Amino acid sequence: MTYQAFYRVYRPQSFREMSGQSHVKRTLQNALLANKTTHAYLFSGPRGTGKTSTAKIFAKALNCEHAPTEEPCNTCATCISITNGSHPDVIEFDAASNSRVEEMREIIEKVRFAPASARFKVYIIDEVHMLSTSAFNALLKTLEEPPAHVVFILATTEPHKLPATIISRCQRFDFKRLSSIDLLERMKIVLEDIELQYDEQALKVIAQSAAGGMRDALSMLDQVVSFSGDKLTLEDALFVTGSISQEVFYDLAKALGDKDIAQVLALLEKLISEGKDAVRLSEDLITFFRDLLLIQTAPDLEDLLELASSDEKFKTLANQFTTDTLYGYVDILSKTQQEMRFSHHSKIYLETALLKMAQFAPGQPITQGTIQENSPMMTQSTGESPNVADLESKIASLEQIVLQLQQGGQQQRNAAPAQQRQRPKVDSGMKINVGRIQEVLKVATKKDLQMIKSAWSDVLNQLQKSQSALLEDAEPVAASSNAFVLKLKQGVYCTIGTNNGTFSAMSTILQPLTGVAYEIVVVPEDNWLKIRADFIRQHGLDKQVHSLEETPADNVNEMTEPLFVEERIPSEDPLVAKAEELFGKGFVEILEE
Numbered sequence: 001m002t003y004q005a006f007y008r009v010y011r012p013q014s015f016r017e018m019s020g021q022s023h024v025k026r027t028l029q030n031a032l033l034a035n036k037t038t039h040a041y042l043f044s045g046p047r048g049t050g051k052t053s054t055a056k057i058f059a060k061a062l063n064c065e066h067a068p069t070e071e072p073c074n075t076c077a078t079c080i081s082i083t084n085g086s087h088p089d090v091i092e093f094d095a096a097s098n099s100r101v102e103e104m105r106e107i108i109e110k111v112r113f114a115p116a117s118a119r120f121k122v123y124i125i126d127e128v129h130m131l132s133t134s135a136f137n138a139l140l141k142t143l144e145e146p147p148a149h150v151v152f153i154l155a156t157t158e159p160h161k162l163p164a165t166i167i168s169r170c171q172r173f174d175f176k177r178l179s180s181i182d183l184l185e186r187m188k189i190v191l192e193d194i195e196l197q198y199d200e201q202a203l204k205v206i207a208q209s210a211a212g213g214m215r216d217a218l219s220m221l222d223q224v225v226s227f228s229g230d231k232l233t234l235e236d237a238l239f240v241t242g243s244i245s246q247e248v249f250y251d252l253a254k255a256l257g258d259k260d261i262a263q264v265l266a267l268l269e270k271l272i273s274e275g276k277d278a279v280r281l282s283e284d285l286i287t288f289f290r291d292l293l294l295i296q297t298a299p300d301l302e303d304l305l306e307l308a309s310s311d312e313k314f315k316t317l318a319n320q321f322t323t324d325t326l327y328g329y330v331d332i333l334s335k336t337q338q339e340m341r342f343s344h345h346s347k348i349y350l351e352t353a354l355l356k357m358a359q360f361a362p363g364q365p366i367t368q369g370t371i372q373e374n375s376p377m378m379t380q381s382t383g384e385s386p387n388v389a390d391l392e393s394k395i396a397s398l399e400q401i402v403l404q405l406q407q408g409g410q411q412q413r414n415a416a417p418a419q420q421r422q423r424p425k426v427d428s429g430m431k432i433n434v435g436r437i438q439e440v441l442k443v444a445t446k447k448d449l450q451m452i453k454s455a456w457s458d459v460l461n462q463l464q465k466s467q468s469a470l471l472e473d474a475e476p477v478a479a480s481s482n483a484f485v486l487k488l489k490q491g492v493y494c495t496i497g498t499n500n501g502t503f504s505a506m507s508t509i510l511q512p513l514t515g516v517a518y519e520i521v522v523v524p525e526d527n528w529l530k531i532r533a534d535f536i537r538q539h540g541l542d543k544q545v546h547s548l549e550e551t552p553a554d555n556v557n558e559m560t561e562p563l564f565v566e567e568r569i570p571s572e573d574p575l576v577a578k579a580e581e582l583f584g585k586g587f588v589e590i591l592e593e
Helices: 022-033 051-063 077-084 101-111 133-144 180-193 200-210 214-227 234-241 246-257 261-273 278-297 312-319 323-340 346-358 376-381 388-421 434-442 446-454 456-462 465-470 491-499 502-514 525-538 542-546 561-571 574-583
Strands: 040-044 090-094 121-126 150-156 171-174 475-479 483-488 519-524
Touching (some): 022 051, 022 171, 040 051, 051 077, 051 090, 051 121, 090 101, 101 121, 180 200, 214 234, 246 278, 246 312, 261 278, 261 346, 278 312, 278 323, 278 346, 434 475, 434 525, 446 483, 446 502, 465 491, 465 502, 483 491, 483 525, 491 519, 502 519, 519 525
Parallel strands (some): 040 150, 090 121
Antiparallel strands (some): 475 483
């Protein structure tokens, strides 16, 4: 015969062999004895907790030749055929690979036929949450009122994905994660059956890694047995499961207690280099310090220890820390673990957490806002009775402080208007490229600026809404053959547009519209006015500015034309000015013929 995995060979065949889930076993057995079984059941819970095994045991108990009975006999022909998976009236259906409505309709059509050789026709639908909406709708009516000889058992790990109409038509049983004791007992039965010696501490390591799943525990046990020799040892279990030994946790905790940061970081580096996962390591550290708390507060509950043991050295280690310190360690690690799940640098987070723990003082709360030792509240809480004279002097000093605060507040209110007038503007942190703007101004032309403005409305329409809203008050003010200056209302808009890619998107959109890959130089409005004035003064263009109203447009230097756009607006067509006032400059396009 071919080799079979432990979780298949040692699958429970009766309620008596099941580990845990006592509430499920008791309810189903009572219903079997009283002959009060219903037509539909829903088994939900984590993986490897016995949902499918329970469904098969229940199907055998329903159809056993000795029924009604609380346990299947496993000796009659019906029980044997159900165990082997060959009984025609017990149908297992995998919804994960048969989720379409066609497969569900095939089942529904066969429901009305009577069982071939059993009392009940049992349908076990595994991973039922994978069914499509159409399949659920097709199943709905049959699930509510099936024939008297049909029983549906639905199994799922994600009951929240099931429609409420399906759940309301079933008796629901929630399977819980198995305890470490249940996992240990089952693994001991397996090892005793195969006559292999074992170290009980190794089984605890496997149970801890299984996280409450029996199938995971037996699968890891199978792997460790294959790796081990004549005896299953702790070292073998640690190596196969990737867990960490007690000694490493002991050394790490002792280094934290001694505030030996170098040793703490060296141990962490060694663990990471051996392939240990930082997130898993943080979980194990939380469990270890929880064990130390348990040793310190409830030393009689040795069976609940997972990573630490009840040896004398661990008791000594636990007593080296105060309860507040251990609570603080667990709190730091828990918060760090939440942050690590959203980062690719989990090792750095764990290193930072260990540094915080090494610097954590016993009794010091993690949050701020501690009461000073000499404060009246602290004196009162310690139970000491302060002297009356001391209290009177403290009250007098407090009254003096309050009086000074009131006088100072009045002075601040009187000085507030002056300070408000002199308050400087908030710096947006945007660095203006004045040199590049002046380079554009030197070669700027009216033709280039008009080309940008003619395509401006199309650019705004093609940008995202958030980006176009940022450019609502923006305006091109000067343009050359390969760059243009964009004026924005405030400097913060320049920073936001640079960070969210607004200006790069503008350049990409402008290129097919104008045939030029423009460089966009942004400038706040206040800075633009100053830069423009300085440029006019430096190049002796003051006279042109003063005589602009009297100079025909054709005689104005083409290079300086963009600088005087704003000055020429009052002398333009009043209809254009009115349209711009009503709809905004960005939505008015002037076509020159």
